[in-house]
Amino acid sequence: MTRPTLEVRGAQFLLGNEPHLIISGALHYFRVHPDLWEDRLKRLALMGCNTVETYVAWNFHAPASGVVSFEGGRDLGRFLDIAAELGLDAIVRPGPYICAEWENGGLPSWLTHDKSLRLRCRDEKFLSEVSRWFDQLIPIVAQRQSNRGGNVVAVQVENEYGSWGDDAQYLAIMRDMVTDRGIDELLVTSDGGASLWLSAGTVEGAYPTGNFGSRAEQVLPVLSQWTDGGPGMCMEFWNGWFDHWGEPHHDRDAQDCANELDFMLSHGMSVNFYMAHGGTNFGLWAGANQAEDYQPTTTSYDYDAPIAEDGRLTAKFHAYRQTIARYRDLPDYEAERERLGITENPTMQPRLDLQLEHSHNLRTLPLWHSEGEGWPWVPTFEEAGIDLGFQLLKREITVFPWSDGAIVPLRFMELHDRAYVWGNGVFLGVADRNNPDQEISLEPALGDVAERQSLEGTTVELEILVENLGRVNFGPHLGDPKGVVRGIWYGVRFLNNWQVVSLSPESLLAACEEANGANSEHSASAGLPVLASAAFDVEDEADAYLDVSQCGHGIAWIDDFCLGRFWNIGPQHALYVPSPLLKPGRHRITVLDLECEHPSLSLIDHPLFTTED
Numbered sequence: 161m162t163r164p165t166l167e168v169r170g171a172q173f174l175l176g177n178e179p180h181l182i183i184s185g186a187l188h189y190f191r192v193h194p195d196l197w198e199d200r201l202k203r204l205a206l207m208g209c210n211t212v213e214t215y216v217a218w219n220f221h222a223p224a225s226g227v228v229s230f231e232g233g234r235d236l237g238r239f240l241d242i243a244a245e246l247g248l249d250a251i252v253r254p255g256p257y258i259c260a261e262w263e264n265g266g267l268p269s270w271l272t273h274d275k276s277l278r279l280r281c282r283d284e285k286f287l288s289e290v291s292r293w294f295d296q297l298i299p300i301v302a303q304r305q306s307n308r309g310g311n312v313v314a315v316q317v318e319n320e321y322g323s324w325g326d327d328a329q330y331l332a333i334m335r336d337m338v339t340d341r342g343i344d345e346l347l348v349t350s351d352g353g354a355s356l357w358l359s360a361g362t363v364e365g366a367y368p369t370g371n372f373g374s375r376a377e378q379v380l381p382v383l384s385q386w387t388d389g390g391p392g393m394c395m396e397f398w399n400g401w402f403d404h405w406g407e408p409h410h411d412r413d414a415q416d417c418a419n420e421l422d423f424m425l426s427h428g429m430s431v432n433f434y435m436a437h438g439g440t441n442f443g444l445w446a447g448a449n450q451a452e453d454y455q456p457t458t459t460s461y462d463y464d465a466p467i468a469e470d471g472r473l474t475a476k477f478h479a480y481r482q483t484i485a486r487y488r489d490l491p492d493y494e495a496e497r498e499r500l501g502i503t504e505n506p507t508m509q510p511r512l513d514l515q516l517e518h519s520h521n522l523r524t525l526p527l528w529h530s531e532g533e534g535w536p537w538v539p540t541f542e543e544a545g546i547d548l549g550f551q552l553l554k555r556e557i558t559v560f561p562w563s564d565g566a567i568v569p570l571r572f573m574e575l576h577d578r579a580y581v582w583g584n585g586v587f588l589g590v591a592d593r594n595n596p597d598q599e600i601s602l603e604p605a606l607g608d609v610a611e612r613q614s615l616e617g618t619t620v621e622l623e624i625l626v627e628n629l630g631r632v633n634f635g636p637h638l639g640d641p642k643g644v645v646r647g648i649w650y651g652v653r654f655l656n657n658w659q660v661v662s663l664s665p666e667s668l669l670a671a672c673e674e675a676n677g678a679n680s681e682h683s684a685s686a687g688l689p690v691l692a693s694a695a696f697d698v699e700d701e702a703d704a705y706l707d708v709s710q711c712g713h714g715i716a717w718i719d720d721f722c723l724g725r726f727w728n729i730g731p732q733h734a735l736y737v738p739s740p741l742l743k744p745g746r747h748r749i750t751v752l753d754l755e756c757e758h759p760s761l762s763l764i765d766h767p768l769f770t771t772e773d
Contacts, residue, residue, distance in 0.1 A: 163306040166249070166313035166346045168367055173391050173430060175249075175313070181425060182393060183484055184211035184251055185436025188260065189239040190220045191461055192439045194232060195740035196471070198242050200437050202500040203467045205246050206493075207477055208484030211313070212243045213251040213395075213432045215258040218293055219268040220445070223547065228296050237300045244304070244311035251348075251432065252301050253316040254338070256280075256290045257324075257638075261402045261457045263445045263548070264631035265638050272631075272639035273542025279639050280318070281327045294337050302342030314346040316395075320371065322351040322361025323634070331363035339365075350395035353379035358386045371434070373398030376424050394424060396434035399476065400464030404448075404455040405629075409731035409769040411464045418479035425487045433480075437471075438463030440736050443722045444548040444665060444715070447633030450640070454577060454593045456629040458732045459724030462767070469736050469767065470703050473504045508765035509704040509742060514694035514749055516761070520675045521687040522752070523582070523623070527671040528552065532661035539660060540576075541628055541642035550663035551643055553624040557655060559602055560616055567606065567615065569599040570622075573646035573654075577629040580689070580754060583620045587688065593629075624648075625663070625689070625754075629725075665715060665722045672750050688757055689714070693750040696763075701743050705734035707762040712755030719747055728756070733768035 164176025173180045185204045192200055204212055216236060222228050230236060240250050257280055258266035271277065277285040304310030317335045335347060351361035353370035362368045368386045372379050372394060383392045399417045401410040424431050438461040446457040462469040466477035484490065497504075522528055532554065533544070541551055560568050572579060572591045579591040583605030591598050605620045628642040647654040672691040706716055708726040716723045716735055723735045741747075753759045 182430035184432035185209045186434045193738040211249040216254045217266040249313045251314045265633040298341035317366045322357035326360040369393040369395035371396035393430040403458040406729040414476040414479040435463040435465040437467035438465045448630035450632045450637040507702040512763040514761040518676045519692040522689040532659040538644045551626040552661040554659040568651035571649040578627040580625040582623040689754045704737040704763040709733040710760035714753040717750045730770040
């Protein structure tokens with residue numbers, strides 16, 4: 161059985177030979193708990209969308225070379241099938257690069273660590289890896305195409321390639337990779353809405369679309385030039401924006417967005433809201449930008465979208481629905497909402513202040529003292545096979561004074577991204593990627609000694625915890641390595657011969673659970689970094705937010721699920737806890753806090769954002 165096929169004819173999109181406006185919403189399955197896929201898709205349909213769009217994050221499915229999973233929260237096929245059951249068409253953007261403010265732009269770290277491999281061009285090694293990946297991915301999409309009874313009406317070739325390179329033959333190869341594997345519905349490209357981007361991002365056989373958040377009246381004639389007068393489409397209507405740590409929270413006036421939408425629809429432009437529902441960068445999947453400074457993205461990907469992170473239907477949602485109703489027949493709002501069985505606001509857990517039962521200094525646990533692997537240099541995360549999380553570096557150093565008696569300090573050469581340093585058990589400070597000339601003094605590790613010259617030859621045990629805050633997802637720094645890229649410099653030379661321990665989120669959680677079993681008492685002063693946990697009971701399944709405003713910087717889990725990163729520099733101060741993780745019964749919150757010795761935690765019923773500079 162087939163369904164109507166999307167095609168371009170003249171100045172219109174046609175679906176089943178009928179004029180068609182694509183009114184789509186971006187909703188990434190990998191940013192939503194799989195038990196909530198149906199709920200979020202219903203909300204998308206209620207807003208008036210007839211289509212859902214999703215990227216496919218390669219690294220989310222392929223944690224190691226030759227290892228691929230499409231199970232559980234990675235079941236793309238199930239996500240598309242649910243959308244089809246709700247009457248939503250689908251646009252799939254398989255990459256291989258997706259940007260999306262996602263770790264490494266969706267490219268696996270095991271891929272980008274090979275510096276002999278050139279990204280997103282006609283490099284045979286890169287093409288070979290993409291081909292292997294597409295062999296497994298594309299058939300899942302192909303069998304769900306509209307002309308085969310599914311709901312996939314369009315597939316994108318690459319992603320915003322005009323913002324990366326100008327290898328036209330590479331784009332043609334990417335096009336052929338999807339068609340050779342069975343994609344025969346409409347192909348599209350998406351790039352910035354001006355010739356500067358479109359000139360390098362388009363390819364014969366794929367329909368050009370534009371990405372922009374405003375000034376549609378200026379973009380429309382440009383797109384018309386590149387489509388030979390065909391229908392205009394905004395593949396990414398940036399109706400909100402994402403947040404970086406340490407920067408103000410973004411929001412955008414609902415009516416301003418609705419006015420922009422109205423212009424596009426009234427001029428026959430199709431649109432894909434980016435984002436319709438942003439969701440959450442659970443785990444440590446948030447990416448980063450690198451301009452003048454390195455800018456890591458927050459755990460929340462709310463995006464000020466019309467469907468909020470917890471599913472709430474916002475003022476922007478209602479403004480959009482009213483606008484869409486002028487161009488597409490929509491059922492009565494209340495009747496449709498009742499038919500779909502959804503509420504405007506999620507049910508929330510009552511406020512609960514959590515009592516820490518266990519608190520451990522990570523530096524006292526067996527994980528910290530494990531031998532690790534010996535390296536003759538400081539390896540990057542990729543060289544050491546570390547994907548997400550932390551790297552612990554250990555070695556003994558012999559200190560020396562300068563001629564003026566000051567002890568020679570440490571300097572990190574091209575640090576990506578943050579390093580916490582101890583010497584002889586004394587905390588010496590934090591090195592940060594955005595302060596490349598920063599030096600770490602070893603003096604506090606030496607105690608109160610008057611004659612500095614007598615310290616020559618004294619040894620210091622170094623312990624350095626290096627944190628990956630997110631791989632860059634856009635621009636020329638895509639694929640940059642993590643860790644200490646060039647090495648650790650001591651006055652006149654590099655320091656060699658290190659013991660390296662991988663501290664993944666999973667190993668950190670396991671270390672805390674093991675310590676909890678061995679020590680049932682809460683320590684009032686554990687020392688940093690702190691691994692702390694609190695148990696609590698839930699009577700009814702409902703959403704919550706974990707208030708971390710009284711914490712420092714680190715990671716939080718509920719049971720064995722990593723909620724993501726927190727940081728008191730804001731703007732995000734609460735982590736979303738979706739209802740499927742809070743089923744009736746006993747649960748445990750665990751936090752690793754690198755900067756606050758006495759974290760305080762609560763479950764609350766609302767998000768917390770600040771707009772302070």
